[in-house]
Amino acid sequence: MRHLIDPADFTLEETLRLMDLADRIHDDPAAYRDVALRRRLATLFYEPSTRTRLSFEAAMLNLGGQVIGFPDAGVSSAAKGETVADTIRIVSCYADIAAMRHPKEGAPARAARYSGIPVINAGDGGHSHPTQTLLDMMTIRRRKGTLDGLTIGFCGDLKFGRTVHSLIKSLARCEGMRFVLISPEELRVPDYIIEEVLGPRGIPFAEVRSLEQALPELDILYMTRVQRERFFNEEDYVRLKNSYILTAEKMALARPDMAVLHPLPRVNEISLAVDSDPRAAYFEQAHNGVFMRMALIMTLLGLKDPKTGEVAFPC
Amino acid sequence: MLKVDEIQNGVVIDHITAGTGLALYHLLELEKLTGASVALLQNVRSEKAGKKDIIKIEGDVSHLSFDILGYLDPRISITVIENGAIARKVRPAQPKKLVNVIKCTNPRCITAIEEECDHIFLLTPSGRYRCAYCEQEFRVKPQ
Numbered sequence: 188m189r190h191l192i193d194p195a196d197f198t199l200e201e202t203l204r205l206m207d208l209a210d211r212i213h214d215d216p217a218a219y220r221d222v223a224l225r226r227r228l229a230t231l232f233y234e235p236s237t238r239t240r241l242s243f244e245a246a247m248l249n250l251g252g253q254v255i256g257f258p259d260a261g262v263s264s265a266a267k268g269e270t271v272a273d274t275i276r277i278v279s280c281y282a283d284i285a286a287m288r289h290p291k292e293g294a295p296a297r298a299a300r301y302s303g304i305p306v307i308n309a310g311d312g313g314h315s316h317p318t319q320t321l322l323d324m325m326t327i328r329r330r331k332g333t334l335d336g337l338t339i340g341f342c343g344d345l346k347f348g349r350t351v352h353s354l355i356k357s358l359a360r361c362e363g364m365r366f367v368l369i370s371p372e373e374l375r376v377p378d379y380i381i382e383e384v385l386g387p388r389g390i391p392f393a394e395v396r397s398l399e400q401a402l403p404e405l406d407i408l409y410m411t412r413v414q415r416e417r418f419f420n421e422e423d424y425v426r427l428k429n430s431y432i433l434t435a436e437k438m439a440l441a442r443p444d445m446a447v448l449h450p451l452p453r454v455n456e457i458s459l460a461v462d463s464d465p466r467a468a469y470f471e472q473a474h475n476g477v478f479m480r481m482a483l484i485m486t487l488l489g490l491k492d493p494k495t496g497e498v499a500f501p502c
Numbered sequence: 503m504l505k506v507d508e509i510q511n512g513v514v515i516d517h518i519t520a521g522t523g524l525a526l527y528h529l530l531e532l533e534k535l536t537g538a539s540v541a542l543l544q545n546v547r548s549e550k551a552g553k554k555d556i557i558k559i560e561g562d563v564s565h566l567s568f569d570i571l572g573y574l575d576p577r578i579s580i581t582v583i584e585n586g587a588i589a590r591k592v593r594p595a596q597p598k599k600l601v602n603v604i605k606c607t608n609p610r611c612i613t614a615i616e617e618e619c620d621h622i623f624l625l626t627p628s629g630r631y632r633c634a635y636c637e638q639e640f641r642v643k644p645q
Contacts, residue, residue, distance in 0.1 A: 190550035205528075270616050270617050270618075270619075271612065271616055272619075289612070290610070291610060291611060291612040291614065291615060291616075291636020292608065292610050292611050292612065292635060292637075292638075293611055293612040293613070293633065293634070293636045293637075294612040294616075294635075296634065296635050297612050297616060297619060297635060311635070312610045313610065314610075314637065316637055325581055378643075379639065382628060383626065383627070387627070495514070
């Protein structure tokens, strides 16, 4: 039995196989509607997250499976003080697989140690959000046709943005990547990303302050929101929240085949006018997320792809 | 420059990250040493790091364990002095995994709220320790 706690839990080859399966589901979802009949997903959401929870639930329902769970900690036994370890042991009796969102970092890893069923990390505080990483990679590959040799810009909150850290770590395993890290000084990417991920692999990167300056060279622009909940100090949040805003005027500086990604929700960092630009890929990302989560549930449950008769990879 | 006499028998803990010497002093419980003289030098000029802290202990240190230094600060060097000469250099051990030896200080980590949750740290390729749950690096905070 395997879990998905961190994107690095899967090798690059496994990740690519998972994306292949997600692509096949994307192209013919009807073929997968009975794959998980009588299987049950538990969505254990200790903090509200409409998008991720509904995406997981839609994924399981699309596979013909069932869903149980809770949408926030207030309506779970956590409110009575139950530990994550105990909760997952109990849930293991009721479901075949679990997706856990928790405000505390490492909670899904804790759950995985005690679980009798596969655990998927659906986001743990500012730490990791591996299914977001997988759907980001899927979207990039669908847009660009490859995951190699790309120049990828990350813009906004690169310090607290867990999606950024996870995606850099995952893409760093691909060939010929180059990163442009666009942020204010206070929100620059943590040193460990440079010292432990980019540096040892000799991956070229640049840290810049100007979005306009970086735009013309990018294949992908990954925008992020400056998140209020990651700041201890409201003053810092207010000062930095409007640091970078992508507008239709700025998009004129970008390549015609660049793609704009965003983990959503956005506040104001992407103008509404950009939504109609064919380079805007952020709603497509959310759509791809359902297919990617279907592929992940199938794979962790060991369910065969009816098209190929095989699992994406053994778990 | 401040001068501290060379020691005859004891140990020199060198290349301590500047500002963390006092924290290490307390972690090693050097204040409890009754049969040894201890000097803590702070912000000493260093070619490598700009500045550093040094701890010199003159006297019997045979009962002290320096293993903790390996996971607190891998750059530290430990030199044992006998009869005024360097007897040996000690390289503190860096176990791959530490369980309930050091605590994760990240208030957002699950270890901060979960009952009876072990504090587990794993050694990274760069010689640092990260919490197995939240991956925050363990650092000695200056006092």
